[in-house]
Amino acid sequence: MPRNNLIIRIAGDGGEGIISTGDFIAAACARSGLEVYTFKTFPAEVRGGYAMYQVRTGSEALHNPGNTFDIFCALNSEAYEINRERLLPGTAVVYDDSFSPEIPEGVHAYPIPMTVTSKQLGLKKAKNMVALGALSHLFGIPAKALKMVLADTFASKGEDVVQANLAAFEKGAEHAEELSKTDDWRLPEGSEVKDVIMLSGNEAIGLGALIAGLGFYSAYPITPASEIAKYLAVNLPKMGGTLIQAEDEIASISQVVGASFAGKKAMTATSGPGLSLMSEMLGFAFMSETPVVVVNVQRGGPSTGLPTKHEQSDLFAAVYGSHGDAARIVLSVENVADCVSMSVDALNLAETYACPVILLSESSLAFSSQTIAAPDPDSIEVVERKRWDGEGEYQRYAMTEDFISPMADPGTPCALHIATGLEHDEVGTPNYAATNHEAMNAKRFDKLKALPDAYRPVEIDGKAKEQADVGIIAWGSTIGVVREAIAHLKADGVHVKGFYPKLIWPMQVAQFEAFAKTCKTVLVVEVNHQGQLAQLIRAQTAIKPVSHAVCSGLPFTPKQIGTKVRELL
Amino acid sequence: MNKEEVVSDTIPIKPMRPKDYESGVHPVWCAGCGNYGVLSGVYRALAELNIDPTNLVNVSGIGCSSRLPYFLKAYKMHTLHGRAGPVATGVQLARPDLDVLVSGGDGDGFSIGGGHMPHLARTNVNLTYVLMDNHIYGLTKGQSSPTSRRDMKAYTTPYGGIEEPMRPLLYMLTYGATYVAQAYSGNAKMCAELIKGGLEHKGFAYIHILSPCITFNKVDTADYFKGIIKDIPEKHDISDLHKAMHLIYKFKDKEPVGLLYKSHRPTLDVIMADLVRQAGGSKHYDIRKIIDQARP
Numbered sequence: 031m032p033r034n035n036l037i038i039r040i041a042g043d044g045g046e047g048i049i050s051t052g053d054f055i056a057a058a059c060a061r062s063g064l065e066v067y068t069f070k071t072f073p074a075e076v077r078g079g080y081a082m083y084q085v086r087t088g089s090e091a092l093h094n095p096g097n098t099f100d101i102f103c104a105l106n107s108e109a110y111e112i113n114r115e116r117l118l119p120g121t122a123v124v125y126d127d128s129f130s131p132e133i134p135e136g137v138h139a140y141p142i143p144m145t146v147t148s149k150q151l152g153l154k155k156a157k158n159m160v161a162l163g164a165l166s167h168l169f170g171i172p173a174k175a176l177k178m179v180l181a182d183t184f185a186s187k188g189e190d191v192v193q194a195n196l197a198a199f200e201k202g203a204e205h206a207e208e209l210s211k212t213d214d215w216r217l218p219e220g221s222e223v224k225d226v227i228m229l230s231g232n233e234a235i236g237l238g239a240l241i242a243g244l245g246f247y248s249a250y251p252i253t254p255a256s257e258i259a260k261y262l263a264v265n266l267p268k269m270g271g272t273l274i275q276a277e278d279e280i281a282s283i284s285q286v287v288g289a290s291f292a293g294k295k296a297m298t299a300t301s302g303p304g305l306s307l308m309s310e311m312l313g314f315a316f317m318s319e320t321p322v323v324v325v326n327v328q329r330g331g332p333s334t335g336l337p338t339k340h341e342q343s344d345l346f347a348a349v350y351g352s353h354g355d356a357a358r359i360v361l362s363v364e365n366v367a368d369c370v371s372m373s374v375d376a377l378n379l380a381e382t383y384a385c386p387v388i389l390l391s392e393s394s395l396a397f398s399s400q401t402i403a404a405p406d407p408d409s410i411e412v413v414e415r416k417r418w419d420g421e422g423e424y425q426r427y428a429m430t431e432d433f434i435s436p437m438a439d440p441g442t443p444c445a446l447h448i449a450t451g452l453e454h455d456e457v458g459t460p461n462y463a464a465t466n467h468e469a470m471n472a473k474r475f476d477k478l479k480a481l482p483d484a485y486r487p488v489e490i491d492g493k494a495k496e497q498a499d500v501g502i503i504a505w506g507s508t509i510g511v512v513r514e515a516i517a518h519l520k521a522d523g524v525h526v527k528g529f530y531p532k533l534i535w536p537m538q539v540a541q542f543e544a545f546a547k548t549c550k551t552v553l554v555v556e557v558n559h560q561g562q563l564a565q566l567i568r569a570q571t572a573i574k575p576v577s578h579a580v581c582s583g584l585p586f587t588p589k590q591i592g593t594k595v596r597e598l599l
Numbered sequence: 600m601n602k603e604e605v606v607s608d609t610i611p612i613k614p615m616r617p618k619d620y621e622s623g624v625h626p627v628w629c630a631g632c633g634n635y636g637v638l639s640g641v642y643r644a645l646a647e648l649n650i651d652p653t654n655l656v657n658v659s660g661i662g663c664s665s666r667l668p669y670f671l672k673a674y675k676m677h678t679l680h681g682r683a684g685p686v687a688t689g690v691q692l693a694r695p696d697l698d699v700l701v702s703g704g705d706g707d708g709f710s711i712g713g714g715h716m717p718h719l720a721r722t723n724v725n726l727t728y729v730l731m732d733n734h735i736y737g738l739t740k741g742q743s744s745p746t747s748r749r750d751m752k753a754y755t756t757p758y759g760g761i762e763e764p765m766r767p768l769l770y771m772l773t774y775g776a777t778y779v780a781q782a783y784s785g786n787a788k789m790c791a792e793l794i795k796g797g798l799e800h801k802g803f804a805y806i807h808i809l810s811p812c813i814t815f816n817k818v819d820t821a822d823y824f825k826g827i828i829k830d831i832p833e834k835h836d837i838s839d840l841h842k843a844m845h846l847i848y849k850f851k852d853k854e855p856v857g858l859l860y861k862s863h864r865p866t867l868d869v870i871m872a873d874l875v876r877q878a879g880g881s882k883h884y885d886i887r888k889i890i891d892q893a894r895p
Contacts, residue, residue, distance in 0.1 A: 060895035179895075227893035237893070240886060246693050265889050267878035272692050272871050277718040281685035284678070288658070288689025291676055292697070296689070314679055401895070407886050440656050440674035440690070440697055448668060448675040459624075460669075
């Protein structure tokens with residue numbers, strides 16, 4: 031059964047090195063010129079508990095974690111039991127022989143003495159290394175690259191540690207060699223090694239912000255966004271920037287507003303509960319026309335919800351979450367590559383339009399490591415805010431042709447002004463007159479009118495003018511799932527096409543409507559309960575889409591999308 | 600605001616006079632409001648230090664006293680209820696070369712913004728916080744505030760108050776403010792002196808000013824405040840935290856006015872700058888080195 035990609039799932043206890051084992055496989059595959067898309071779940075407990083790491087790897091571009099895994103490695107019986115129902119005929123299972131599982135029919139079993147071998151070598155925590163050796167031997171995970179990764183990882187702990195781990199790895203491979211291989215799973219060959227980097231969605235957002243010239247970052251700890259702060263805590267000071275952990279999300283967005291007023295590109299990152307707390311200050315940023323970026327890494331809600339699970343349910347909060355007539359720009363990322371390029375977009379747009387920008391990511395991307403082309407900072411456009419040129423008399427909220435008023439950093443001579451949350455005139459003087467309020471509201475909204483056309487066009491999966499029976503609209507990481515579903519459906523002769531908006535607000539209405547005209551049925555798929563994007567589409571466009579909204583705590587699989595499309599034919 | 604704000608178009612001519620800091624907007628406060636004395640103290644302190652309005656940022660939240668920025672010639676932010684502290688922190692950390700002044704009231708600072716106060720103090724942000732305490736909410740017409748006396752009848756306490764007032768000075772000392780002073784708004788000279796000291800101080804300077812609300816607070820009037828204030832003795836050791844706390848207790852029903860405590864430790868921006876230096880940071884750092892860390 032030749033396939034150009036394989037999905038390997040490793041599961042066990044958090045303390046058994048599941049996450050690092052997955053990282054080793056991902057790194058070795060990436061070093062060997064293979065594409066990588068990982069998916070993991072951390073234990074809900076603070077220490078120990080079930081952990082799972084899934085690596086999808088192959089020779090061609092990968093857009094999602096896949097339908098289900100082909101190879102399963104269980105380091106203990108609990109992890110095996112959790113996954114037993116998902117062991118389809120044909121799946122290969124590698125497990126520690128300290129337990130004797132009931133193997134379903136058609137499943138290929140490879141018992142490996144992980145615990146025993148680790149003990150024989152006098153090592154406390156080398157079970158995962160034995161498993162890694164066996165996996166490498168059985169399925170062709172490049173052994174040379176794996177050993178290099180291990181040597182690099184353990185180098186700082188001394189040569190003894192490196193050798194001990196390599197020995198455990200070799201033993202695992204030897205044990206696997208003694209078994210006869212009954213399945214056909216084997217990793218494809220990597221192409222020539224490309225200029226890639228591999229990082230998680232959270233790290234990628236941090237990197238993008240650095241490329242865009244981030245000067246100030248403040249945030250409060252929250253799952254699944256904290257890793258952005260961890261990455262920036264290491265790297266922002268190198269770029270001369272300032273990072274602070276605030277006492278709460280209200281303080282972090284407040285500090286960001288203050289830093290931006292003072293002239294720095296400023297950002298915070300949070301998840302749903304934090305976004306709720308920030309909504310009043312986002313209204314102030316809109317009213318005072320202060321550029322700020324809020325990254326919102328979505329998790330299951332409402333309230334505390336499902337803090338470690340995947341969901342796309344903060345769309346309404348992102349688009350509408352403030353009192354009064356307040357708007358913001360909302361962007362949403364599909365994958366790790368977007369996390370880099372669109373966090374650049376977010377900072378650029380905040381500076382350009384002098385307003386809040388919310389960048390939506392998702393928990394499934396936050397911790398997913400993916401290989402992406404190494405960005406070339408010289409080829410990435412970085413935008414600075416429009417600053418006052420010193421001509422004439424300065425008016426902070428001056429009416430201009432594009433409705434964007436030049437800003438002036440404190441310290442600029444002859445440009446003293448007030449940034450205020452009270453309705454104000456062009457100077458900044460409070461003014462509650464009806465005509466003024468109408469005019470200033472219009473100004474703040476009109477400056478965003480140019481954006482839907484100025485932002486890059488929505489990607490259409492398929493030929494723009496070709497008619498389709500079903501047109502699928504998706505946002506966020508669901509796009510990657512739809513891409514694969516569409517490829518399969520097309521191969522089966524189904525007339526289907528996709529529409530993948532990344533600028534969510536203000537909506538690119540004309541493009542939505544043009545797309546819908548080419549489809550008999552428009553289907554919107556998203557991971558939430560209300561069908562939030564579908565509702566926005568109904569409110570903003572003439573389209574009457576079919577909404578397929580599922581909130582299972584997990585991303586869609588390509589199969590699920592395919593099934594839904596076939597129902598509509 | 601009924602008059603247009605006049606935005607500065609002049610580069611400061613030194614030396615500055617107090618009236619050079621007037622924005623031209625006439626204060627909206629009631630005639631006889633204590634805040635006039637505080638505003639006059641702010642003008643005088645700035646003039647004595649000859650601070651360039653171009654390099655001054657005044658941040659406020661919401662409330663009567665939070666209107667102060669409109670009356671001052673400076674870069675200014677009139678933000679959200681309770682959030683002046685963290686907004687000002689962002690300004691100060693982004694631009695440590697600026698003078699940052701926060702002005703606000705007791706409800707703004709200690710009720711809705713109370714969660715931020717400990718962190719301004721403990722992190723020793725280099726800014727000056729002038730808090731005008733009238734023991735009531737004036738802008739919303741007379742509800743009891745966190746510093747209202749317990750038995751005070753007010754808007755929502757027609758049968759008398761039910762909550763103990765807090766002790767702002769003890770609070771700020773406990774959380775680590777490095778400059779703590781108290782004044783009475785009727786003494787603009789003392790206000791000026793203490794605000795000046797706060798602006799000169801490197802670190803978080805907290806100046807608590809008892810500032811009567813003549814319209815809504817019928818119990819804590821100007822006469823009441825005049826009767827309870829008592830000068831801090833000249834021999835008081837301002838460098839001793841325990842003595843500062845002890846003095847507050849020793850004064851019992853009297854409110855000490857003057858400089859209560861002053862100490863030095865690195866400010867947040869200085870610690871941050873050290874951190875950047877340690878990381879070898881600069882604006883010219885080659886981002887490719889950071890990108891390379893992500894190579895598999």
